Amino acid sequence: MKSILLAISKAMLLLAVSGLVMVSCKKDADAGRANPTANKLDPIKASGGTVLTLTGSDLADMRSIVFDNGNVPAAFNPVFNTADAVIFRVPDTANGGDQNIIFTNVDGKSVKVAFSVVALPTVATAFPVDFQAGTTITLTGGNLESVSKVVLDGTTTEATIVSKEKKKLVITMPASPVNTAKLVITNASGTMTTTQIFTNVDAAYAIFKDALHGDWEDWSWSLTNTATTTDKITGTASMQAAYSGAWGGMQLHAKVKAVLAPYRFVTFWIKGADVEKKMKFNLNWTNDQTLTIPPNVWTYYKFDLSIFKNAGVAELETFIMQINDDPKTLLFDNILLVK
Known part of the structure; x- marks a missing residue:
């Protein structure tokens, strides 16, 4: 009987010690997981679809990559995510201008990196393409929410911006002596010229x-x-x-x-x-x-x-x-x- 009690006591002691070791190991592992560190983002300025590479340390197990202007998430493949580097693309839906990219791992630890999204305005449709002074024209496309200026190409004559959204821009046309003109549109990322040609009815x-x-x-x-x-x-x-x-x-x-x-x-x-x-x-x-x-x-x-x-x-x-x-x-x- 004494020998049975002694064996049980030894087994309980072994389990207790084993449990302490496991808890200690887990605490040591948690304590040893460092915050992710960013050394270099290449390139630091690009347009939608461009491949970016972030190098640094403790970059493994990223859960999300977010462009903070509008909280636009970037899709990425974990296969290309190592402790030393993360490879991903600028989302086509990213908003233009200077902003941070926030990298967050599975433990909720984050690192921010400065980046500039080049999101030039695009115009897919325009209605109407005839104008007189005061004509309202609606443009549809992309990256139109930060448009600051619309000018008749080859002139300094500006149209008036009535309203602007990411995919729609409404303008009022100015008086002008030109026969026809494209529009030169400027937003936070730069300037583009429309392919659409606008006809001055009065000319x-x-x-x-x-x-x-x-x-x-x-x-x-x-x-x-x-x-x-x-x-x-x-x-x-x-x-x-x-x-x-x-x-x-x-x-x-x-x-x-x-x-x-x-x-x-x-x-x-x-x-x-x-x-x-x-x-x-x-x-x-x-x-x-x-x-x-x-x-x-x-x-x-x-x-x-x-x-x-x-x-x-x-x-x-x-x-x-x-x-x-x-x-x-x-x-x-x-x-x-x-x-």
Whole structure:
């Protein structure tokens, strides 16, 4: 009996000692895990998608990487995360400008590194691309929330910024003598120039702008044209074209012919009917162009005048827009000759 009690006592003592050793080891391990240290971030300035490398010590087991301007997380592969280095990319959604990147490991210990995100403005769409003084234009794209200036390219004339968000910028256009211009847009990261070209309606030869040009008259058939103020691109009115017969035609006739030599393009806007329609467009009954008009939206059309000049049209006398098949009502605005 004594020998059994003695064996049990020895076993209990061994377990107690073993437990103390395990606790001690864990405490020693926790106490020995140092805070992560950053030595170098390369590069220190870059745009979305760029690969960055942070070198230092105790960088293993990172849980998150966050760009602190807007708390934008960066995706990273733990396979490329060692005690000495972390490799990751600048998120495409990172906000531009100077900021910190915060690295946090599984223990909640962090290190901050200064970085500058290059996020130049981008413009994917612009509506409308015609303007007069006071016209409101909406630009969509990216990195537009920090835009500080919008200038007509080649001038010092600034547009007025009405509102700005990351993906949308609304501006009011200034008065300007330019025929056409791109926009030069500046934000916290730098400056870019749009690919979109904006046409100054008041500098163009307007066959229709708010009303039919004084040197032009309406010779249309199976069609009634009236000015309407309810829906327009710029100015005060567009032209409502109510086609009343199959294959009806808009025929605008110049009492004084317009010499085409100074001009490069003919442009116009059409707002479609309730269904898609096909139309034939030409100048002086020459060189038909087939248009597809989407329903219920304004669509911009721009033709190089060489299409007609090379076919012998030197002076513009007739502008034709004939509807295919069944009649519908459409809207037209800013029928222009543009230099």
